[in-house]
Amino acid sequence: MKTLFLSCLVVLSLWGGTIQNDEQFKTAVASMGSADKLVLMIYTTDDCPECAYMKRKVFHEKTVERYLSQNFVVIEKNIHKSKLPDGYDYFGIPTMFFIDKAGNKKETIIGSKRAQPFLSELHHIRGIK
Amino acid sequence: MRGLMLVLLVGVSLSAYDAEHLKKALEEKECIECDLRGANLSKIDFSGSDFHGSDLSYADLRGSVFEMGDFNDANLSGAKAEGTVFWKASLERSDLRGIHAKGANFKGTHLKQSNLSKADIRNAKIWKADFTDAILKKTDLQGSEIGGSKFIRNDLRFTKMKNTLLWETHFSDVIMNQIQCQHAVKEEAILDENVTCR
Numbered sequence: 001m002k003t004l005f006l007s008c009l010v011v012l013s014l015w016g017g018t019i020q021n022d023e024q025f026k027t028a029v030a031s032m033g034s035a036d037k038l039v040l041m042i043y044t045t046d047d048c049p050e051c052a053y054m055k056r057k058v059f060h061e062k063t064v065e066r067y068l069s070q071n072f073v074v075i076e077k078n079i080h081k082s083k084l085p086d087g088y089d090y091f092g093i094p095t096m097f098f099i100d101k102a103g104n105k106k107e108t109i110i111g112s113k114r115a116q117p118f119l120s121e122l123h124h125i126r127g128i129k
Numbered sequence: 130m131r132g133l134m135l136v137l138l139v140g141v142s143l144s145a146y147d148a149e150h151l152k153k154a155l156e157e158k159e160c161i162e163c164d165l166r167g168a169n170l171s172k173i174d175f176s177g178s179d180f181h182g183s184d185l186s187y188a189d190l191r192g193s194v195f196e197m198g199d200f201n202d203a204n205l206s207g208a209k210a211e212g213t214v215f216w217k218a219s220l221e222r223s224d225l226r227g228i229h230a231k232g233a234n235f236k237g238t239h240l241k242q243s244n245l246s247k248a249d250i251r252n253a254k255i256w257k258a259d260f261t262d263a264i265l266k267k268t269d270l271q272g273s274e275i276g277g278s279k280f281i282r283n284d285l286r287f288t289k290m291k292n293t294l295l296w297e298t299h300f301s302d303v304i305m306n307q308i309q310c311q312h313a314v315k316e317e318a319i320l321d322e323n324v325t326c327r
Binding site for chain 1: 236254256257274276277294296297317
């Protein structure tokens with residue numbers, strides 16, 4: 001019985017739940033109000049220079065930062081520390097998921113990009129209905 | 130006629146792998162000090178494999194994954210490795226002269242004392258690699274992402290580095306030309322006081 005209970009606990013601790021039930025996602029959506037924005041969920045690790053490049057350099061490039069703040073809400077999940085939502089597996093770090101308010105995955109980008117190509121991608125993704 | 134014979138002889142010698150070694154490599158994902166010259170090792174998952182000390186010159190590695198593989202002291206000169214994944218592989222003291230590795234993934238690789246002369250590594254992902262004491266003469270790194278990597282005791286004057294991403298790339302005790310130095314500074318690379326810009 002104790003083993004069964006422990007097994008259940010392990011399974012529950014690994015289960016991230018749906019994106020709609022994810023606290024960070026819910027907070028991000030709430031922060032949008034009536035604005036028509038997308039959530040940009042980036043998966044990172046502490047020892048990932050590519051992740052640092054995106055977060056510290058690309059996201060803060062002037063034109064990218066402006067476009068991001070107007071059209072997206074960014075949330076970060078450290079894959080070693082956070083529970084990851086179901087259906088959001090990754091094949092490399094960083095991975096960026098673009099999700100609408102209802103929790104539908106619109107697009108995925110794996111790896112880093114320089115500011116200008118990244119901005120073009122953001123424009124493209126924003127245009128996806 | 131003599132020319133044709135010569136071409137044929139060269140062709141045979143480039144792909145003269147040992148069939149038993151190839152069988153072992155494919156079955157066990159491991160072959161130490163093996164003769165795999167010109168062998169077809171394409172489109173296979175070799176994650177965690179051990180090829181140290183092996184001769185893989187002119188081998189076809191395209192589309193394969195060598196995640197955390199061991200290629201220390203191996204010969205990969207002239208190998209076809211476009212798009213190949215070497216993520217966190219160890220390639221110390223390896224011969225990578227003239228390797229065709231455009232678009233390959235070298236993230237987190239250990240390249241200490243390796244010879245990358247005339248290697249084609251354009252548009253590759255090379256984040257956090259260690260190039261300490263590596264030879265990079267006429268190596269083509271144009272368009273590659275080398276952020277967070279480490280260059281110590283290298284002569285980079287003849288390395289092609291146009292449009293390379295060098296964010297937080299660490300340069301120590303290296304020689305670069307003026308254009309490379311300007312590019313590195315613009316890219317926010319970290320150059321210590323022992324860097325020579327000529």
